Amino acid sequence: AAAPLAVSAGCALGGSSTPAPGAVAAPNGLRPLPIPPLATATTDTAGVRRFTLTARPGSTEILPGKRTPTWGYDGSILGPTIRARRGETVAFTIENALPEATTVHWHGMHVPARFDGGPHQTIAPGARWNPTWTVNQPAASLWYHPHPHGATEKHVYRGLAGMFLIDDEDSDAPDMPKDYGVDDIPLIVQDKRFHPDGTLDESDPTDVGLLGDTLVTNGIAGAYLPVRTSLVRLRILNGSAGRMYNFGFADGRGFQMIASDGGLLRAPVALERIALSPGERAEIVVAVDGGVPVMLRAFPFEDRAGLDRSHAAQFGVEDTFDVLELRPAANLGRSAALPAVLASIPRPDLSAVAAERHFELKWFMINGERMDMNRIDFSSAVDTTEVWTVRNTDNWPHSFHVHDTQFQILDIDGTPPPPDLAGWKDTIYTTPGRTFRLALRFADYTDPTLPYMYHCHMLFHEDRGMMGQFLVLAPGQQPAPMTMDMPMG
Ligand code: C2O
Ligand code: CU
Numbered sequence: 001a002a003a004p005l006a007v008s009a010g011c012a013l014g015g016s017s018t019p020a021p022g023a024v025a026a027p028n029g030l031r032p033l034p035i036p037p038l039a040t041a042t043t044d045t046a047g048v049r050r051f052t053l054t055a056r057p058g059s060t061e062i063l064p065g066k067r068t069p070t071w072g073y074d075g076s077i078l079g080p081t082i083r084a085r086r087g088e089t090v091a092f093t094i095e096n097a098l099p100e101a102t103t104v105h106w107h108g109m110h111v112p113a114r115f116d117g118g119p120h121q122t123i124a125p126g127a128r129w130n131p132t133w134t135v136n137q138p139a140a141s142l143w144y145h146p147h148p149h150g151a152t153e154k155h156v157y158r159g160l161a162g163m164f165l166i167d168d169e170d171s172d173a174p175d176m177p178k179d180y181g182v183d184d185i186p187l188i189v190q191d192k193r194f195h196p197d198g199t200l201d202e203s204d205p206t207d208v209g210l211l212g213d214t215l216v217t218n219g220i221a222g223a224y225l226p227v228r229t230s231l232v233r234l235r236i237l238n239g240s241a242g243r244m245y246n247f248g249f250a251d252g253r254g255f256q257m258i259a260s261d262g263g264l265l266r267a268p269v270a271l272e273r274i275a276l277s278p279g280e281r282a283e284i285v286v287a288v289d290g291g292v293p294v295m296l297r298a299f300p301f302e303d304r305a306g307l308d309r310s311h312a313a314q315f316g317v318e319d320t321f322d323v324l325e326l327r328p329a330a331n332l333g334r335s336a337a338l339p340a341v342l343a344s345i346p347r348p349d350l351s352a353v354a355a356e357r358h359f360e361l362k363w364f365m366i367n368g369e370r371m372d373m374n375r376i377d378f379s380s381a382v383d384t385t386e387v388w389t390v391r392n393t394d395n396w397p398h399s400f401h402v403h404d405t406q407f408q409i410l411d412i413d414g415t416p417p418p419p420d421l422a423g424w425k426d427t428i429y430t431t432p433g434r435t436f437r438l439a440l441r442f443a444d445y446t447d448p449t450l451p452y453m454y455h456c457h458m459l460f461h462e463d464r465g466m467m468g469q470f471l472v473l474a475p476g477q478q479p480a481p482m483t484m485d486m487p488m489g
Contacts, residue, residue: 055104103147
């Protein structure tokens with residue numbers, strides 16, 4: 001087994017040591033990748049795992065030698081990695097030490113609507129929020145981030161985001177790389193722009209919002225990862241507001257994709273590129289050779305974007321960024337080969353489809369409407385299968401995210417999805433002009449009052465109103481939506 005790397009002390013995220021000033025600079029100026037610390041929990045007598053998170057302002061050395069005012073959970077930027085097993089009950093005390101109201105949304109989580117952390121679950125400055133639920137979904141790399149009405153982009157861009165990892169029997173497989181921070185690495189990829197004094201440039205959004213010119217990985221620009229094992233698992237989150245990436249390795253080597261948004265794929269898939277729009281995740285495993293560094297790079301997204309060339313540049317899809325240099329030791333611990341079968345994913349049962357719905361994404365609207373917190377767009381019956389048809393009829397990039405569930409793509413323009421899109425998904429890039437058909441199921445939780453959201457996850461679009469709300473109802477239950485005049489949260 002590999003010796004643990006000394007990654008936790010000097011370059012853990014947050015606090016005053018983010019990352020340690022003067023941290024062992026490499027010849028090419030890269031700094032060691034900060035690994036978000038695992039959130040600590042206490043377990044009460046009922047077996048409930050209790051976490052505390054405080055959203056607060058701080059300052060972070062994102063660029064070497066510059067202090068940037070940022071927001072973070074517990075630390076100065078991003079947040080600790082929360083980890084729980086399927087079947088465990090988790091409970092949170094979330095404290096808002098920011099100067100304005102925020103929320104905490106559990107992206108990808110199957111969770112009761114009142115604990116979903118959408119725009120209805122506002123936490124006022126100085127207030128607390130106490131969501132709790134039992135984790136019941138497959139092992140996955142989920143994440144958490146703010147979702148305040150009209151201000152999500154700003155809150156995420158300032159630094160509020162963290163990973164939420166779920167474990168189960170499949171992810172326990174002995175041959176999986178799973179030593180957190182050693183051969184199992186969370187990678188939160190974002191883009192930012194800076195004023196000369198180091199403060200974040202939040203001005204002048206493009207049509208996809210706050211597009212940055214600097215690639216930031218786990219809270220710093222220019223990162224390398226010391227590697228001690230022959231295989232490395234990267235849990236990549238596109239945590240950007242509006243930028244899309246097409247990840248691959250600079251020397252052209254391939255990798256195995258093992259998980260999409262909502263969990264492990266059926267089997268590893270050999271790829272050379274993985275495209276992620278904002279909010280999407282992919283877990284990949286790459287083989288490295290002793291002493292041979294290799295760069296994880298974001299290549300132009302153009303091919304997958306489906307945008308014509310005259311439009312492409314303004315959305316940043318032609319840009320290339322270095323993301324993370326993997327720097328293997330001369331002598332590597334030999335990792336086991338990946339399991340040939342990772343998980344079983346039941347095919348959706350389409351013999352009894354309870355509802356078919358259509359969503360057109362166009363002009364900052366979904367089906368011609370902008371978000372209204374007092375309008376419920378539809379109600380779904382709990383624990384039934386629905387088929388949703390999603391079409392981006394704009395010449396712009398959009399994505400589509402649904403709360404409370406993980407869905408499967410049935411087909412894209414009538415063709416089964418490629419292997420990287422054939423597992424559990426909660427967010428998809430909707431290529432202009434293509435028709436995506438999704439199978440969804442909203443299990444367990446019903447609430448006649450509080451809705452779940454569906455929206456474009458390009459946060460500028462979401463904030464501009466590309467979002468709708470739906471209730472999940474028990475048989476016979478009548479909707480009784482609350483209005484915004486009533487006290488929230
Ligand atoms: Cu990642 Cu509705 O959000
Ligand atoms: Cu959009």
